[in-house]
Amino acid sequence: MSILARAAGRLLETAREALFPADCFLCGRALPWRQRGSVCLPCWDHIPWTPGIRPRDGRLRGIVWAADYDGSVRRLILGMKFEGMDYLGR
Secondary structure, three states: OOHHHHHHHHHHHHHHHHHOOOEOOOOOOEOOOOOOOOOOHHHHHOOOEEEEEEEOOOOOOEEEEEEOOOHHHHHHHHHHHHOOOHHHHO
């Protein structure tokens, strides 16, 4: 890809972000300009992180998780899996 094509791509991306700001996937408020990800910082801070581990026998030696599968965490996972919102993984 040429330097000119990359520069044009960046210019179009910046214009798109300025004209059509992204919304938080959880609360719907507009995200601050140039924020990466799809969850606003207040929503991110309120995600109920509850890490854990459960040892097991067999091929799978254990299960590790970062949060319980309910509320906002469940909504984010379902968005990634079934609504084509792979960008939520970032």
